[in-house]
Amino acid sequence: MRDVDRIAVEDVGLQLLQMMENAGRILAWHVRDVRESDVVVVAGNGGNGGGGLTCARHLANRDIPVRVVLERPSEELSGAAAHQCHILDEMNVSVTSSVEPLADADEQTAIVDALIGYGLTGNVRPPADAYIDRMNDLSGPTVSLDVPSGIDATTGESLDEAVSPARTVTLALPKTGLDAPTGKLYLADISIPRTVYVRLDIDYEPLFGDDDWVRLEQ
Ligand SMILES: NC(=O)C1=CN([C@@H]2O[C@H](COP(=O)(O)OP(=O)(O)OC[C@H]3O[C@@H](n4cnc5c(N)ncnc54)[C@H](O)[C@@H]3O)[C@@H](O)[C@H]2O)[C@@H](O)CC1
Numbered sequence: 001m002r003d004v005d006r007i008a009v010e011d012v013g014l015q016l017l018q019m020m021e022n023a024g025r026i027l028a029w030h031v032r033d034v035r036e037s038d039v040v041v042v043a044g045n046g047g048n049g050g051g052g053l054t055c056a057r058h059l060a061n062r063d064i065p066v067r068v069v070l071e072r073p074s075e076e077l078s079g080a081a082a083h084q085c086h087i088l089d090e091m092n093v094s095v096t097s098s099v100e101p102l103a104d105a106d107e108q109t110a111i112v113d114a115l116i117g118y119g120l121t122g123n124v125r126p127p128a129d130a131y132i133d134r135m136n137d138l139s140g141p142t143v144s145l146d147v148p149s150g151i152d153a154t155t156g157e158s159l160d161e162a163v164s165p166a167r168t169v170t171l172a173l174p175k176t177g178l179d180a181p182t183g184k185l186y187l188a189d190i191s192i193p194r195t196v197y198v199r200l201d202i203d204y205e206p207l208f209g210d211d212d213w214v215r216l217e218q
Pocket residue numbers: 001004005016019020023044045046047048049050051115116117118119120121122123124125126128145146147171172190
C-alpha cells in the first residue's frame with residue numbers, strides 16, 4: 001500500500017488530500033448508515049486521523065451532531081491532519097484532546113476510529129491505548145477507517161488492545177492483515193488510477209461498480 005501511495009503521488013500526481021477527501025466522504029456515508037444518534041470521531045495525527053477529520057466535515061455539513069476527540073492537542077497536528085482540523089475549527093465543530101477520552105459519549109453515540117491506520121509501528125503506545133480501551137468500552141457502533149486501530153495491517157495481529165468495530169472501511173486495496181476482527185469489511189474507492197497498479201505489476205480487476213465502495217467477503 002505504501003508503494004501504491006508513493007507511485008500514485010510521486011509518479012501519477014494524485015495528491016494526498018484528494019485521496020483523503022474520497023476516504024473521508026465514503027467513511028461519512030458508512031457512519032450515516034450505522035448511526036442512531038450523535039457521532040464522536042477519534043483522530044490520530046497521521047493520514048488515518050486526516051481521513052477521520054474529513055469525515056467529521058462531511059457529517060457536520062449535513063447538521064449531524066459530530067465532535068472530534070484528538071489523541072494529542074491540535075497544535076501538535078501536522079500535515080494533512082492539521083489542514084483538515086483547521087477547517088473544522090473554522091466551522092466551529094467541537095475539537096478537543098481530553099485526557100479522559102470520549103468522556104461524554106452515551107450508549108447511542110457512534111464512534112469513528114481514525115486513530116491509527118497502516119502506520120502502526122510496534123506496540124500501541126500511550127495515550128492511544130487508553131483511547132482504544134475507551135472506544136471498546138462504549139456500546140455504540142464503531143466504524144474503523146482503513147484498519148481497526150491497533151491491528152497490524154500486514155499481519156493482522158494485534159500486539160495488544162485493538163479496536164473491535166462494527167465495520168471497517170478499508171482503502172484502495174484490501175490489506176493483507178484484514179482477516180483480523182474488522183466487523184463488516186468494505187473497500188472504498190479513493191480514485192487510485194489503474195496505471196498505478198500496472199506500474200507495480202499488481203494485477204488489478206476493476207473492483208467498483210456503481211457505488212464508491214464494495215463489501216468484501218471475509
Ligand atoms: N492510499 C491510501 O491508502 C491512503 C491512505 N490514507 C490513510 O493514511 C493512513 C496511513 O497514514 P500514516 O502513514 O500517516 O499513518 P497512520 O495515520 O496510519 O498512523 C500514524 C498515526 O499513528 C500513530 N502511531 C503509530 N504507531 C503507533 C503506536 N505503536 N502506538 C500509538 N500510536 C501509534 C502515530 O503517532 C500517528 O498519529 C492509512 O491507514 C489511511 O487511513 C489516506 O491518507 C489517503 C490515502
